[in-house]
Amino acid sequence: MLAVAEINYIRHEVNKKDSNYSEIGKRLGRDPRTVKKYAEQDDFSPVEKIKQDRPSPVMDPIKHIVDEWLLEDFKQKKKFRRTAKRIWEQLKEEFDFKGSDRTVRNYISQRKKELLNEASQAALSLESKPGSAQVDFGEAPFKYQGEQITLPYLVLSYPYSNSFYFQVFPAQNKECFLEGLKRIFHHMGGVPKTIRFDNLSAAVKKILPNGERQLTEEFQNFVLHYGFESEFCNPNSGNEKGHVEAMVKYVRNNYLLPGLHVLNLDELNKTLWEKAEKDRERNHYEKESFISQLFEEDRKAFLVLPSKEYQCIRYETVKADKYGYIKVEKNLYSTSPRYALNKVLIRISYNSIDILTDDYQLVVSHARLYGQYRKSINWQPYLNLMAKRPMALKYTSFYEQLPQEWQTYFNSCTSSEKSEALKLLGTVMKDYDFSKITEALKIALEHGHPSVESIKQVFYQLINGRGIREEVHLQKSLPIMPEATRGLQHYNQLLKGAEIN
Template sequence: MLAVAEINYIRHEVNIKDGNYSEIAKRMGRDPRTVKKYADQEDFNLEIRPKQTRPSPVMDSVKPIIDEWLLEDFKLKKKFRRTAKRMWEQLKEDFAFKGSDRTVRDYVSNRKKELLNESSQAALPLENRPGAAQVDFGEAPFKYQGEQIVLPYLVLSYPYSNAFYFQVFPSQNRECFLEGLKRIFHHMGGVPKTIRFDNLSAAVKKVLPNGERQLTEGFQNFVLHYGFECEFCNPNSGNEKGHVEAMVKYVRNNFLLPSLHVLDLDELNKMLWKKAEKDRERKHYEKESLISKLFEDDRKACLVLPTKEYQCIRYETLKADKYGYVKLDKNLYSTSPRFALSKVLIRISYNKIDILIDNHELVVSHSRLYGQYRKSMKWQPYLNLMAKRPMALKYTSFYEQLPPEWQTYFHSCTTSEKSEALKLLGTLLKDYDFNRITEALNIASEHGHPSVESIKQVFYQIINGRGIREELHIQKPLPSMPIATRGLQHYDQLLKGAE
């Protein structure tokens, strides 16, 4: 390519002065054909030549393999990904690759950039790409113990495939929200690359003026643990996650109406996995493919699960009242008399409230209460105190909760026996339930009113495998034994033998 000044000179000398090609070429030190080309050229539009792709017999056969490895590795943390050198070694070991490591490194470097560019485009909002999900809560009526109640359910949907999962919970609080997401991730065996949320309080602490979100500490740690990218709708813009909102209605109408009878939420939720997966055996409303088949693309695009599950718990320090109760969400939980008017550490999950001491040793565990102004009482930590006032036993709810055998036993006890029995229960109920303890009472009572010490001995015989021994079944009859007689005649016979 000649310089612009040279081209202008050629065109001026030839076209304006009618100069000779050879003479001009001689003056410029150029080939006459070059002079003629630029003198006669009419089109000077910028020409962009396509990049030539030369066939590469050695690399072409392994490029799909490397692409698959790169896509697999993008689901992992960077420290767990293969290097280009390791890929080259694998190609040599597994596919008898003959190319150089430099060739593989160049291809991996360029292909990574291309794939990362595609990945960034795939994460654009509202693009129905595999591996992107949306989340929202819905509500439905249920029947529990003869009453009509309303419970929330968490839905995670995949707009690309139109697949979904859902789980029912007692509340929309932070612990239920995170527990639901965690269950879905571990059930399907992967984590969506991006998840779009509403500005629900379990995740968003504050919406900032510049459009960013201040996340709750628990949700922020959850996001970091599972590695997905979270997106949030603009305030009052639920249409930005329209797919999951439509799926919330679909789930309610097709699976939760009319009202289901609920005895155990965990058992119900196990059944709901199957219902959601069975629903995929129908065609997508637009793509004319089975949802189950499209969902495999969603699954392949998901991130790999971390090695450990996230513990969906939080801790609070609360002050107990004079009876040893702490208040959480307007409900009361018993601790221990020794914590009266003191601060205690509480570990909170979606279904449990654990009372801990400073070194995180468990004092007592409660099922979490939902609703308001309810009370959960665990009597075991209070029994040593009750043993000092045994006559008050009959006026406590603990007495009403006792198995009938123990109520009968306490009715026959003296004051001192009641005290000793309460101390024994206070010790045993730390690690055992009433079934084994009542079994020990029944065995010890076979010959009348037992002492507390005998109940204790029988109990430890039972748990150590030395409770009721099996009867011996003798197959052969024992030989008849001579009748034993008393008297000195036996000695007379012995002396006669000595003589």
């Protein structure tokens, strides 16, 4: 193609000065036919260049194999992907490939760009591509200990297949949110490529003016661990995750109403996997396929799970009050008297609060409380302190929580016996609950008011599996003794039946 200046000159000379094509061609050193072409051309719109697909007899038979390998590798972290050299070697080993290393390298370099471009375009439409998901919380009524309570449940839905998973939790905090996602990932055996979220506080600390999000540290680490791409809805735009919002309602109406009786959330959640999977045995509302078949296409597009599960915990340092209690979200947890008015390291998960030493050794563990202004007390660290003030025992809430057998026993103890018994409980409760030591007390009480040493001996017999020795009962009457008489006839009895040599 001629330069723009040359084309302008030709069109000026022909159209304005009526010069002929030959003269202009001589001046420019161009063929008159070329001059004629540009002088008469009417359309200068850009023309699409048609890419010529040249046949490649060496690569064509194995291109689809390389493509499959590249797609498989895209599910892995980069350090786990095959190099072009390794793919070339694998082709030689498994398919007797005769092409060169450079031929494979060139194809892979170009094909990776094409596949990555396709993947980035696919991510624009979450509702229609396999391997993408949406997340949201819902709420439902449950019955616990005769009362009706409201609990949240986390739903992870898959718009392509119209399938879902869900788990029930005591709250919508960071730990429950991440624990729910982790459970679902590991149950499925894979991780969705892209997950769309609302701007929930468990993931987003702040929405910045330019539309970007300042994420919580825990969520950032979780995303890095599992490698998925996170997307967030615009503020007040719930329709951008309309699939999961519809699925939240579907789950509540079909599986959580009327309110379920719940004693243990972990046991309840184990039953929910099967309910979600059984729901897939129906036709998709638009596509003429079972949801279970479409979900397999979702599953094929999932990323590979990392080798280790993410630990959904966080660490905090808080100050204990003068009684050794710490506060986590308006609830109190006991530590140990030695931590009174000192800073304490704690480990927080969705269902536990662990008190740790500076080198992360466990001091005491509590079940995590939900609600407000509740108190969890583990008395074991306080018992040695109580042993120094045994007369104050009756005025503590620990005394009120004791089994009746122990209350009765302490009421009949001297001050020194109370002190020794509290020390024994302090030792035992490091590794055991009240059941065995109370059983030992019951056995020891059968013979009257026992000493602390007696209770201790019975306890260790119980835990070592030796049981309790049976008592020795005297016979009601002694055996009849022969009448004492003089003479040697008694010795004859010894010789009866004896052989005399």
